[in-house]
Amino acid sequence: MVTIKEVAKEAKVAPSTVSRVIADSPRISEKTKQRVKEVMERLGYYPNLQARSLAAKSTRTIGVIMPASAEKAFQNPFFPEVLRGISRQAHATKYGIYLSTGTTQDEIHEEVVSMVMGRRVDGIILLYSRTTDRTMEYLMENGFPFTVVGRPYRNKNSITYIDNDNVGITKQMTEYLLNLGHTEIAFVGGNRDFVVTIDRLKGYREALAEAGISYREQYIFTNDMVSGNGKDAVKALMELPSRPTAIVTLDDLLAHEMIGSFEVCNIRVPEDISIVSFNNLSLSEHSNPPLTSIDIGTFNLGYQATQYLIEKIEDPETEPKGVIIPAELIERKSCAPLILTAL
Incomplete structure (x- = not known):
């Protein structure tokens, strides 16, 4: 099995530089990133992202919460399309997706609490906005990164959301x-x-x-x-x-x-x-x-909800914003x- 040290030696860089390339660190030049990636590909080196996540106390996984069970939600073509947007951006940034499976509001809430307390995900996308939602309130109270597809009924200036007018x-x-x-x-x-x-x-x-x-x-x-x-x-x-x-x-x-x-x-x-x-x-x-x-712009709703969630995950000081997707x-x-x- 090829090691990170062998990649570093072949690319004529330090092992720490290879690690930063894998993490897509902005401190590494694009030229160096390209050289290291070419060596990784040529040698057949595949980084253990799961081990890296554990070491960094990160899962590189996003929780996606439906308004109802996934089985019922998928009967509406809106959800596969918004998930396509989520998946596209998650893939581009090397994040996985964890779909909720609860069938009632109580089950969905319990699943979100489990995701947060068990550190099973780094952030959450809510694919709905209710007038009363203890799950959204729970995420706010715990300072856990999340975005909403839809306008929050309350506290919209404190929550990042993606919506239409x-x-x-x-x-x-x-x-x-x-x-x-x-x-x-x-x-x-x-x-x-x-x-x-x-x-x-x-x-x-x-x-x-x-x-x-x-x-x-x-x-x-x-x-x-x-x-x-x-x-x-x-x-x-x-x-x-x-x-x-x-x-x-x-x-x-x-x-x-x-x-x-x-x-x-x-x-x-x-x-x-x-x-x-x-x-x-x-x-x-x-x-x-x-x-x-x-x-x-259903695809774009999911894509941008993921983009802004990852920004929040990687920089907790990111200010909340409301983003309006144009409609035609x-x-x-x-x-x-x-x-x-x-x-």
Whole structure:
């Protein structure tokens, strides 16, 4: 087995320099790093990163916490995409990933406590933000490095978070429907315990208010009312005495389920009802009809949450920051001007 001393001798540097190259120390020039790495590759030297982590009291592992069990979360294509961004940056910086497996809020909290107390990870990414979250409070109280994908409901100036301008983009989406002549617009999906739902509802209401349209609570269907699925959402909409002509849905997955349920009811999209959504998943372009959606930069949310977490891990004095990822409205075929609707 090749040793670090043999690499150092071949590269004509000290063993400590090889160690610093492995750790990607900024004190070592790029020229020296390149020379040492070439020798390592030629000799077949693979550093024992686990032993180095133990010696440094570091795991080089990031905990990633889902809002629910991983099995349930992966049913929504948003999470594989945000994890792709996390994985890309973690790989680039030689960090591993530890996914939460808890199925309830209590189990998730206990798992985070175990991660922190057992030093199983160096930092944590929360892939959600709730209005009340003892896990986030626990991490703050213990000074443990973490970042949040989503706007913290409290203490946002003390927490590094990566988010979209959810108020602004939902306002834009609602205005898009208003400009098509729709005034009876429903909002479907989301849990009001999550900050993203609160912010998007706020943007929806602001757009209506600025257009001089009264807010109607009967047009709001959150997950607790429609079980978070498209079939129940369509059933609830069909039971309204005055049905909406357009719908803002919280994510593409729900929108696709609703389009399928509308088809069963012989209601056409967009001829009879227009639908818009968020996330711009890959399947949105190929659905029937292709879905108008806001691209929220899901990959980038995960990538930057990881980047700023690693900064915090490696420099605990790093100031907290709120980072807003730009979003873009992708116009497709799921909306039509009201004059063309027949519902």
